[in-house]
Amino acid sequence: xxxxxxxxxxxxxxxxxxxxxxxxxxxxxxxxxxxxxxxxxxxxxxxxxxxxxxxxxxxxxxxxxxxxxxxxxxxxxxxxxxxxxxxxxxxxxxxxxxxxxxxxxxxxxxxxxxxxxxxxxxxxxxxxxxxxxxxxxxxxxxxxxxxxxxxxx
Amino acid sequence: xxxxxxxxxxxxxxxxxxxxxxxxxxxxxxxxxxxxxxxxxxxxxxxxxxxxxxxxxxxxxxxxxxxxxxxxxxxxxxxxxxxxxxxxxxxxxxxxxxxxxxxxxxxxxxxxxxxxxxxxxxxxxxxxxxxxxxxxxxxxxxxxxxxxxxxxx
DNA sequence: TGAAATCGTACCTTGGTGGTACTGTTTGTA
DNA sequence: TACAAACAGTACCACCAAGGTACGATTTCA
Numbered sequence: 001x002x003x004x005x006x007x008x009x010x011x012x013x014x015x016x017x018x019x020x021x022x023x024x025x026x027x028x029x030x031x032x033x034x035x036x037x038x039x040x041x042x043x044x045x046x047x048x049x050x051x052x053x054x055x056x057x058x059x060x061x062x063x064x065x066x067x068x069x070x071x072x073x074x075x076x077x078x079x080x081x082x083x084x085x086x087x088x089x090x091x092x093x094x095x096x097x098x099x100x101x102x103x104x105x106x107x108x109x110x111x112x113x114x115x116x117x118x119x120x121x122x123x124x125x126x127x128x129x130x131x132x133x134x135x136x137x138x139x140x141x142x143x144x145x146x147x148x149x150x151x152x153x
Numbered sequence: 154x155x156x157x158x159x160x161x162x163x164x165x166x167x168x169x170x171x172x173x174x175x176x177x178x179x180x181x182x183x184x185x186x187x188x189x190x191x192x193x194x195x196x197x198x199x200x201x202x203x204x205x206x207x208x209x210x211x212x213x214x215x216x217x218x219x220x221x222x223x224x225x226x227x228x229x230x231x232x233x234x235x236x237x238x239x240x241x242x243x244x245x246x247x248x249x250x251x252x253x254x255x256x257x258x259x260x261x262x263x264x265x266x267x268x269x270x271x272x273x274x275x276x277x278x279x280x281x282x283x284x285x286x287x288x289x290x291x292x293x294x295x296x297x298x299x300x301x302x303x304x305x306x
Numbered sequence: 307t308g309a310a311a312t313c314g315t316a317c318c319t320t321g322g323t324g325g326t327a328c329t330g331t332t333t334g335t336a
Numbered sequence: 337t338a339c340a341a342a343c344a345g346t347a348c349c350a351c352c353a354a355g356g357t358a359c360g361a362t363t364t365c366a
Binding site: 001028029030044047048051052058059060061062063064065066 | 309310311312313314322
């Protein structure tokens, strides 16, 4: 369906909420959930995963919470998706060699790889800081550079 | 996971097999399955769906089979995916308004829509006839035009 | 010492996907 | 006219990943 998981979707919303604030600001899972309109357990699960992958820093104990590990402009949409659901690939064989028996004789495999890499590159060029703005200034030029010529593996 | 279904994948392989041959050539489901290395029931199911969506023409009875409805160059990868799994959208809300309660207040929705449309446009510009060639000549330039500026709904 | 918060893990449910089977219908040919 | 080849339609099942929830352990600060 060419669709990301809901967790990735939520993750991007959660991070976008934090993107507009000072990098050192610590936000509790409860607050983040409330602001994003998500149930607490769900938000908590996602924040935890993002911390494990190094996109967030967790602060335990009282007055703890989560803060951005790096500036929002340094985190891309592709980073978030990859952190929450692993490598990006339009088809199974795009990133998991050996998964398909027809691999050797498949006529379309190499092109799927290139398309996947192109999409991945495009998502990598969209910073989180742009996702929350209604009319992102640079998004257009970012995406317009999508080109499979760069999609060499 | 930003992945197409296996059915779409198979569908593109099946159609690519037929793409290199004369448009009026009729191929039985059995032959198509054998050439693509797919189990017959699976191939049959997919060919049937493609015929229902107008990408193939079915010929019933003895010496029947399937043939391309239009030239392979006229069919895009996006067409096949949309025929087999419905509208393309990176997120649920990209094509299904009302599915998400947060829709009104969601800060990232409009950008997902634009990204989805851009991807869709890109896939629409890749003709089937290119997918089976190992070094597609025009694929690069096709994909490089991916630009959300065109992604007005 | 207790409260607030994350951490880790385990669990359940559901829906979509992949895959199979069977029966009906059409059409050409012997 | 009957048979065989091929598609059409539908129904069914199994599996797995995803969505979502719960709970006890651990850390830290006041």
